[in-house]
Amino acid sequence: EKGGFAHFMLKEIHEQPKAYRDTMLGRIDESGRRIVLPDLHLTEDKIRSINNVHIVACGTAYHAGLVGGSVIERLVRIPVMYDVASEYRYRSPLITPETLVIVVSQSGETADTLAALREAQANGAHVLAITNVVGSSIARDADDVINTLAGPEIAVASTKAYTSQLIAFYLFSLYLAQVRGTQTADEIAHIIAAMHALPEQVESMLANVDAIKAYAEHIAKHEDLFFIGRGLDYAVAMEGSLKLKEISYIHSEAYAAGELKHGTLALIEEGIPVIALATQESVLEKTVSNIKEVKARGADVLALTHEEHVAGLLKSVDQAFAIPKTLPILTPALSVVPLQLLAYYASLARGNDVDKPRNLAKSVTVE
Ligand code: F6R
Numbered sequence: 001e002k003g004g005f006a007h008f009m010l011k012e013i014h015e016q017p018k019a020y021r022d023t024m025l026g027r028i029d030e031s032g033r034r035i036v037l038p039d040l041h042l043t044e045d046k047i048r049s050i051n052n053v054h055i056v057a058c059g060t061a062y063h064a065g066l067v068g069g070s071v072i073e074r075l076v077r078i079p080v081m082y083d084v085a086s087e088y089r090y091r092s093p094l095i096t097p098e099t100l101v102i103v104v105s106q107s108g109e110t111a112d113t114l115a116a117l118r119e120a121q122a123n124g125a126h127v128l129a130i131t132n133v134v135g136s137s138i139a140r141d142a143d144d145v146i147n148t149l150a151g152p153e154i155a156v157a158s159t160k161a162y163t164s165q166l167i168a169f170y171l172f173s174l175y176l177a178q179v180r181g182t183q184t185a186d187e188i189a190h191i192i193a194a195m196h197a198l199p200e201q202v203e204s205m206l207a208n209v210d211a212i213k214a215y216a217e218h219i220a221k222h223e224d225l226f227f228i229g230r231g232l233d234y235a236v237a238m239e240g241s242l243k244l245k246e247i248s249y250i251h252s253e254a255y256a257a258g259e260l261k262h263g264t265l266a267l268i269e270e271g272i273p274v275i276a277l278a279t280q281e282s283v284l285e286k287t288v289s290n291i292k293e294v295k296a297r298g299a300d301v302l303a304l305t306h307e308e309h310v311a312g313l314l315k316s317v318d319q320a321f322a323i324p325k326t327l328p329i330l331t332p333a334l335s336v337v338p339l340q341l342l343a344y345y346a347s348l349a350r351g352n353d354v355d356k357p358r359n360l361a362k363s364v365t366v367e
Contacts, residue, residue, distance in 0.1 A: 007354045009155035009247070013340050014206055017199035019160040020333070022149035023167040024195060032196070033189040035175040041144050042100075042126060047179045050100045053080045054125075056088045056116040057104035058364065060158040060242060061165060064130075065104050066235040067332045068169025074329060075177040085112035086367065088119065095123035102128045102172075106153060106161035107363040108136020115367065117141055130168045132161050146172060155355045156362050157247050159340045162239065163202075166333045170195060194327045198334065201324040205337050209345075211321055212338050215302060216345030219273050222250060226268070227339075228257040228294070229277035230287050236332045237277050240339030247357045248346035257290035270298035275339075278305040278313060279323055279331045291316050304335055 005011035029036050053072055055065035062084050069080035083093065085103070095101065101120035105113045108131040117138060120127050129142035132150050139145045148164035174191060177183040183191075219225060225244075227237035234256045241254035255264055257276070268274070274294045278287045284305075291313075295301055301317040303310075310320045323335045347354045 007155065007344070009157055009159060009344055009354050012153055012155055012160045013337070013344065015151065016160045016163050016337070017202045017206075019148070019150040019164045020167050020199045020202065022151075023164045024171065025149070027171050028192055028195075032192050033185055035171055035178055035188070035192075037146070037171070037175050039145075042128065044179050046126065047176060049098055050078060051098040052100075053078055054083065054088075054093060054095065054099055054101045054120070055080060055104065056083050056085050056101060056113065056120075058085050058110050058112055060162045060239060061104040061106060061110075061113070063235060063239040063242065064162050064165035064169065065102070066238065067166055067232055068102070068104075068173065070232060070235065071169055071173045071329050072176065075173045076180055076182050078176070083116070085110065085116040088116040093119075095120055095125045097124040097126075099123075099125040100128060101125045102130065103138060103142065104130045104165055105136075105138050106132045106148075106150075106158055106165075108133040108138040109363045109365055110138070111365050111367045114138055114141065128172070130165055130172075132164065154362075156357055156360050157243055157343065157354075159243075163333055163336065167195070170330065170333075191327060191329070194330055198326065198330060201326065201334055202337055204324060205334065209341055212341045213345045215319070216342050217349045219250065219342070220248065220346045220349035222273055224267075225250065225252045225273040225275065226264075226294075226299075227252060227254040227275045227277070228260065228287075228290060229254075229280075230257050230283040230290075231280045232328065232332050233257075233277035233280050233283075233287070233335070236335050236339065237275070239336055240275065240277075240342070243340055243343035244346060246360060247343050247352060247354055248350055249352065249358070250346060257287050260290060261293060265293065265297065268294050268297040268299050272299050274299040274301045275342075276301055276303045276317065277335060278303050278309065279335050280328055282328065284309065288313070288316060304338060
C-alpha cells in the first residue's frame with residue numbers, strides 16, 4: 001500500500017509531480033494560453049464585481065492560502081485578507097456580497113473552516129472551496145469548488161495536498177486575471193508554460209536528496225531552530241516550520257527575515273541552525289543583510305536559493321542548496337519540497353512515528 005516507500009509521507013512527497021499534473025489537467029486549454037474552469041458558477045460579471053478576497057483555512061491549508069492570496073494580489077490587484085478559520089468568525093469580519101471568500105481544506109471536514117464558510121455565506125459572500133475530497137462537507141456546502149487532484153493523503157503531515165492547493169491557486173489567480181484583463185494573454189501563457197515545467201523540476205529535486213538528508217540528521221540533534229525569509233519565502237518558511245514541528249518535535253519559528261531584529265534576534269546564539277529561504281530575487285539583497293545579522297551572532301545558516309546565487313551566498317552562509325529556477329510566484333511549489341524532506345528525515349532520525357505524530361489527527365472535526 002505504501003508502494004515500496006517506508007512511509008506514506010515519503011510516498012506522498014514523491015506523488016507530487018503527478019498531483020501537479022493531475023490538478024492542471026483539463027484546466028488549461030490546448031493552446032496553453034488560457035485557463036478553463038467550466039464548472040465554476042462564479043460568472044464573469046460576478047468576477048468583475050469582486051472588490052476583496054478573504055482566504056480562510058487552518059494549518060498547512062492556511063499556509064497555501066498565504067501564497068495563493070499573494071499571487072492573487074500580484075496578478076489581479078484585488079486586496080486579500082487572510083485568517084485562520086478558528087479566528088475568522090469571532091472578529092466580525094467585514095464581509096459583503098462583493099467579497100469572495102476562499103476556504104482551503106484538504107479533508108473538506110475541518111470544523112472551523114466549515115463554520116467560517118457558513119459565516120461567509122450568511123453575510124452574502126460567494127464561497128469558493130479548494131478541497132481534496134469530492135463530496136466532503138465543505139465541498140458540498142460551498143458555492144464553488146476547485147478540486148485538488150492529489151489523491152488520498154494518508155500521512156498526518158500534509159505534503160501533496162499543500163502543493164496541489166498551490167497549483168489550484170495559480171490556476172484560479174490566472175483565471176481571475178484573464179477575466180479582469182489584469183495580465184496580457186502573453187503574460188498568462190508565460191506563467192502557464194512555467195507551470196508545466198514544475199513536475200519535472202520536482203522530480204529532479206526528489207532524485208537528489210542526500211544533502212538534505214545529511215542536513216536533517218544534523219538538525220535532529222537540536223531542540224530549537226529558525227526559518228527566515230521575505231515575501232513568498234516567508235510563507236514557505238511558515239510551512240517548513242510547521243512540518244518540522246509536527247513530525248520531528250523540534251521547536252522552530254518562522255520569521256519574516258526583516259522582523260528578527262525587533263526582538264527575536266536575542267534568541268540567536270552560537271550554533272543555532274537558521275534556515276534562510278532566499279529565492280525571491282526582488283528582496284534577495286535585503287534577505288542577505290538579515291542573514292548577516294544572524295551569522296554575526298553565531299548562527300549556523302543554511303540557505304535555499306537558486307543555483308546562480310549559491311556561490312555569492314556562500315560568502316555569508318555555512319551551506320547552500322539550490323532550488324530549480326522558475327518564476328518567483330511559482331517558486332513555493334518547488335522550495336517547499338526540500339523542507340518536507342527535511343521534516344521527514346529529521347523525524348526519521350529521531351525515531352518518531354512519521355505518519356502518525358503524537359497528539360495530532362488527520363482531520364480536525366472539533367472547534
Ligand atoms: C499539517 C496539517 C494540518 C492541516 C489542517 C487543516 O501538516 O495537515 O495543519 O493542514 O489541520 O486540515 P484540512 O486541510 O483538512 O482542513
